[in-house]
Amino acid sequence: MQQIIFFFIRNKNFLLFAVLFIISVALTIQTHNYHNNKYVSSANFISGGVYTFRNNITDYFNLSKENEQLLQENLMLRKRLARLQETIVIEKLDSTVFPSKYQYYTARVINNNFSKTKNQLTLDRGRNDSIKIDLGVISSKGLVGIVSDVSSNYATVQSILNTKSRINAKLKKSSHFGSLIWNTKDPNVVQLIDIPRLAQLEKGDTIITGGRSTIFPEGILIGTVKDFHLDNDDNYYYVNIDLFNDMTSLENVYLIQNNEAREILNLEEGVEDVEQ
């Protein structure tokens, strides 16, 4: 017994180090799993508060650019509205509670990183603003990411610049779909894989979200084809995509909630049960 105690005393530094190292590696591995409840996340009271404070200061430097972007978005929405009014029967628009499949929220990005391999953003909205895990996040120019963790006032977003992200996307002109991934090299270029060889690809083709997930509606802009080549077994294209979004300067974003997501997921789970 005494020897055991002596052993502990003699090696106490090593044991302390080993315990702490194992804890931190466990924390690391846990964040590599897709949105489990995280213990260490910037969506908490202290770091959220500090980032909000910083953002309140740095916001002023980008105001003119932000305004410009919002103006352009307004212009685009107005054009679309005008086109809609021409085609839709007026009685339908009378109703103020027009039932929609998707619900939108706004948020501000208070922390953004894009230089690591698994990048995250922090938003200033949380559970109290009815933000939930798995909501899609877009900006006025295109896709941003998916909410991975929420606290009462803040939320973290797994950006598309994250090696764990796989988002369904397709070619706008031919509807061939594939998965969006990131090879960690350039924060403005992402990759689209699994596009079949039959697809007619050209430089400059537009890529949009595919609508096959319950997270993003169909047709959200992602980017244009930069270049492409066949992958190793010559069956699929590996496409580099220039993002419309500048992922290095995000300020205002929108969150999308699919009101029918639960219904769809329940239904799909039911199908799996039948197969078993």
Place this chain on the structure above:
Amino acid sequence: MSNSDILINIVRFILLVFLQVLVLNNINLGGYINPYLYILFIVLYPLDGDKGLLIFLGFLLGLSIDIFEDSGGVHAAACAFIAYIRPVVLKYSFGVSYEYNSVKIRKADPMERLTYIASLVFMHHFVMFSLEIFSFKHTLLLLKSTLFSGLFTIIVIVCTMIIFNKKSQ
């Protein structure tokens, strides 16, 4: 450790964390190169201070950075590692004489000091980037990040030490 030493170390801890998360993490030179100045806390921790306490404080320091960075425990692991390995690094950089408290980091021979800083920095960066990238597919990225961020960190640490050394004299 005297009382003033404790106070200095507490202030240094807090200042370095804030400097790191609010300023230095946003530099992104060439897309991915950042200096990790906060390990200066471990570099400058008193040589006669308690080693167990340093391991714990190193872990806490890394964890604070992780909380802000959303990176799980990569900084915590790297900091705990260099805090644990520091006595060994001290011994091979300054020779055995450091054990008799005759060495002051600020007054040591510049070459020995550089060896000490560079060893800690590269070990820290290597552990941190391996855990962060966490796949064999990106080995080149791991080596590149370690090398370039490491050099950047060493330059920033040496500059910081020179500036504050002059002031205190």
